[in-house]
Amino acid sequence: MTRGWRRGSAALREVWVRHPRWSLALRGAVAAALAWVVGVLAPAPLSEYPYYAPLGAVVATAGTLARSARESLQTVGALLLGAGIALAADAVLEPSALAVALVVGVALLCAGWRVLGGTGVWVANSALFVLVLGQGQDAEYIGAFAGLVVVGAGIGIVVNLLWPPLPITPSDLALRALRASLVEQLDDLADWLDDEGPLEPDEWERRRHALYPTIEGARAAVAHSGEASRGNLRARRYGERVRTQARESAVLGAAAEVVDEVVRLLVDGERTGRDDVALGPRLRPELATALRSFADALRDPVDDTDDTDGDSADDPCAGFARSLDRLRDVVRESRERTGGDHFVAGALVVVLGRGHDVLAG
Template sequence: MGGKTPFAWVARAFRVPGEERRSLVQTAKATAAAVIAWIVATAVLRLPQPFLAPYAAVFLVQATVYRSLRGWAQQVGAVSVGVLLAAGAGQVIPSVTVALGLVIFVGLLIGSWRGFGDSGVWVGITGMLLISYGNATEPVLLADRLLETALGAGIGAVLNAVILPPLHGERLRAATSRLASAIADVLDKTAELVRGGETTDGLDDRMEDVRSLVAEAEDAIGWTREGRYLNLRGRGETREEPLANLVSLWHPLAQLIDAVSEAARSEQPFRHPGEHARGVVGDLLEALAEVARSGDPAELDRCRDLLGEIDHLLVTPTDEVTTSIGLGAMALPARRLVQRLHAD
């Protein structure tokens, strides 16, 4: 769970449309799918012991319609094999203990076939449940298990496609805008910190927000690619490259924040750059923030000029920066940020 505490995780889910909020929405959808599957199986179809219906519904709330439909086929296939395996073992093996061990062993082996995907484990689990519940020799109950699985999986897949379905192109654009804004805000905050006008208070929370949005952005890219399959609304024209480039900023940004925070907390003067050097770094961070927000090529050119000035400070023997470890620690990740923004 992201964040330092459960409260922070929940607060971030409501404040930032990132990984936490996506998890919260998917959890709510899976819960609703399980409850609906149970109600239909018990109140409408009046199936006895319909435990597989809510199970299947939960696992079919996936990130894309394609993934849900693929999962439906895999899960129904895996459960069908598990039912047949349990039926065969129940007919020829009189000992429940022996049948249970054999069904689990063979079922898990069969389930390891990659065609079953993540649903492969259901071959062994289904067989185990049927043997342990004593249903393996009752054809009517075996048929009920297949019906329950198909019902639950179908409800999960449909609910996932209808309730808050992934809006692939829109999600990609929104993720790009949110991540660019969050990165720019962190850079502005860091610029103030470098100049000595701010403390590190709140910077960790901002970085957690960026980390959450990076995770959401990576998912959005994957969903966009996968969501083109079976997407009746078309492929869309949204480009993935700008968002992928922003995601690539995460590691140098984290390194930069670590260097700045360490220098700000240090009581040793040689760890922190002098006032002029800090001003140059602050200007660079503000220019990087503007590039992240708007992609302004003029600001990117200014970033390169400021990097050149930092290089000059690092090799020029002045009283201010001769022993400044902090400036060198900040310069390297800042250079990587400029390079990756330039690659956009």
């Protein structure tokens, strides 16, 4: 029974860390409940509008620790700006469709102010609330509205401080997916050169574009975990892991650019329907071998803490270097024998050399 409990708790934890949205939802729910209690217990007139306190709590817990403080200040600024617009309109216009149109128009213009960031939408919301709901008690309503949002945001920030988000596992998964996608692309490209010969441009253009979301997703996930580590007490424990993710993201991003350029060169110079293909039967097998070696080096990166010699036969990066040297020699021999330019083949050698440098770091 104990073993089953441990297995079940481990599985639950794995699901939990894979889906940070769950912990975000729980943090937001706890912060909103606490803010509601504080709003209800606050002195009048604040206690008449307790529902605005959870609003501030949700704003503060919706992002990382560093972002929550910044966005809380921006939200309060947006609320006060919207309230000011509503007060100015109320002073010169009676409640009417014209007043609403004027307030919303001005608020939406101000919502694009860069200082407000992504919280600009609250300018129009605040302006409408104050204009419609604050009639006859503008000062009281604005004070309660802004004050409770500030209190709720403070509670949300405290909850984030005590239970800070640090989405490391999703970043690991995103990087793992990117690495696997690059390896698959290289293996498929090598198989195609061996079995099919020249490339089908439409097929490989589709594959290139299909890889972009994976690349951007990995970069965004790593950037998010890096932002989450700022001011985060848990980052002391996972700081090295966050830095490792940043390094791996840079390496895989550069490797992705190399793979993309290889496909571009091959689609342009080794495509079906072209009479003077760039490589031909003589060079294609050597390039396919180099691509597989590149895939092996990506699949099994060298551990920086490994004490083995970097020139070991078991080192995939060293194997990639040897296959690249072989490709370089074969291209040179072919050029001397045929007298051809071999521009695309030479460019492929240079691009793959950059890929080796990226992995060898």
